Amino acid sequence: MSPSALPYRPHNHDACVAQALTEARTICQQHNARLTPTRERVLELIWQSHKPLGAYDVLAVLAADGHNAAPPTVYRALDFLQQHGLVHRIASLNAFVGCTHTDKKHHGLFLICRCCGNVLELTAPGVSDAVQNAAADEAFQPDNMTIEVSGTCPGCTSDTTHD
Amino acid sequence: MSPSALPYRPHNHDACVAQALTEARTICQQHNARLTPTRERVLELIWQSHKPLGAYDVLAVLAADGHNAAPPTVYRALDFLQQHGLVHRIASLNAFVGCTHTDKKHHGLFLICRCCGNVLELTAPGVSDAVQNAAADEAFQPDNMTIEVSGTCPGCTSDTTHD
DNA sequence: TAGAATTTGCAACATTATAACATTAGCAAA
DNA sequence: TTTGCTAATGTTATAATGTTGCAAATTCTA
Ligand SMILES: [Zn+2]
Ligand SMILES: [Zn+2]
Ligand SMILES: [Zn+2]
Ligand SMILES: [Zn+2]
Numbered sequence: 476m477s478p479s480a481l482p483y484r485p486h487n488h489d490a491c492v493a494q495a496l497t498e499a500r501t502i503c504q505q506h507n508a509r510l511t512p513t514r515e516r517v518l519e520l521i522w523q524s525h526k527p528l529g530a531y532d533v534l535a536v537l538a539a540d541g542h543n544a545a546p547p548t549v550y551r552a553l554d555f556l557q558q559h560g561l562v563h564r565i566a567s568l569n570a571f572v573g574c575t576h577t578d579k580k581h582h583g584l585f586l587i588c589r590c591c592g593n594v595l596e597l598t599a600p601g602v603s604d605a606v607q608n609a610a611a612d613e614a615f616q617p618d619n620m621t622i623e624v625s626g627t628c629p630g631c632t633s634d635t636t637h638d
Numbered sequence: 639m640s641p642s643a644l645p646y647r648p649h650n651h652d653a654c655v656a657q658a659l660t661e662a663r664t665i666c667q668q669h670n671a672r673l674t675p676t677r678e679r680v681l682e683l684i685w686q687s688h689k690p691l692g693a694y695d696v697l698a699v700l701a702a703d704g705h706n707a708a709p710p711t712v713y714r715a716l717d718f719l720q721q722h723g724l725v726h727r728i729a730s731l732n733a734f735v736g737c738t739h740t741d742k743k744h745h746g747l748f749l750i751c752r753c754c755g756n757v758l759e760l761t762a763p764g765v766s767d768a769v770q771n772a773a774a775d776e777a778f779q780p781d782n783m784t785i786e787v788s789g790t791c792p793g794c795t796s797d798t799t800h801d
Numbered sequence: 802t803a804g805a806a807t808t809t810g811c812a813a814c815a816t817t818a819t820a821a822c823a824t825t826a827g828c829a830a831a
Numbered sequence: 832t833t834t835g836c837t838a839a840t841g842t843t844a845t846a847a848t849g850t851t852g853c854a855a856a857t858t859c860t861a
């Protein structure tokens with residue numbers, strides 16, 4: 476899985492979605508939290524690709540579904556999903572992406588391709604540690620870290636045609 | 639300067655501002671760019687503290703100055719200042735802070751105190767390198783990195799009274 | 802089933818950012 | 832010094848993103 480990991484190469488994405496939903500159900504059960512239809516639907520939409528989706532994009536699809544939804548509907552669902560570690564917010568894009576490491580406790584590092592828009596989430600303990608050290612040198616107690624790297628993914632480096 | 643660096647302890651902040659403005663003039667000259675009155679004023683406002691300032695906060699002060707300003711005025715000035723490396727945008731706060739490393743080429747790492755709101759910018763080559771490595775492992779070519787850590791600064795860890 | 806707690810619907814509003822186009826200031830060649 | 836170019840600013844409107852507050856409905860618990 477090292478060079479050219481999942482979102483950057485063709486894969487059975489339906490399996491991604493199915494697995495994400497299954498894991499979500501398990502996790503919510505463990506947390507004694509209710510994965511209601513709206514929340515599950517939002518999660519499914521976020522997972523429709525590995526490109527982050529904006530809250531209002533989600534809203535638009537819900538509306539097209541016939542769901543009578545307003546912004547708070549979406550933001551509440553997204554808050555819930557974030558709280559249970561099922562999605563991450565990408566601050567530099569104001570958008571949301573499904574978490575691909577729901578099993579481990581982690582601080583995600585996100586590789587965002589400027590060209591195709593896909594995002595790969597890494598666990599990158601080396602980076603976390605380096606940040607921890609830098610913070611410790613300043614006697615700063617880290618709580619949460621946002622690490623977002625934009626650039627060009629392997630697919631877009633080689634190709635001339637993009638998605 | 640290691641433990642308890644600048645923004646987190648009392649310091650002569652006027653000197654911070656003066657230095658920032660001086661460096662800005664130098665840099666703009668070098669870049670053949672015009673540090674117009676509006677741009678300089680915005681930079682000065684951003685530097686009024688080590689707490690990031692929102693675009694509309696800047697706008698409000700400009701208005702109080704008697705300057706007939708609209709949002710584009712501020713955003714344009716901020717774009718200019720960012721382009722010349724004089725301010726950074728903190729994505730997780732939608733706010734702007736003066737760059738404290740205008741001399742070196744750098745990717746900033748920001749320690750954001752949840753309690754007092756101050757931000758300390760570090761250069762942290764160790765972190766940059768770790769990120770580069772993680773990206774290289776995925777054959778990803780990094781372009782720009784956003785590294786923002788929120789937590790508690792040394793001042794707020796010890797004190798019970800905050801700013 | 803009654804009561805409590807969580808979730809949703811809904812309306813209005815707040816904040817952040819950009820588009821489009823007219824106007825002006827700075828500068829240099831004719 | 833007038834002309835013409837470019838960068839910078841003014842102006843208006845609008846887009847995009849995110850929140851608050853309260854009432855109704857649903858789900859859980861006892
Ligand atoms: Zn997939
Ligand atoms: Zn994750
Ligand atoms: Zn200072
Ligand atoms: Zn900087």
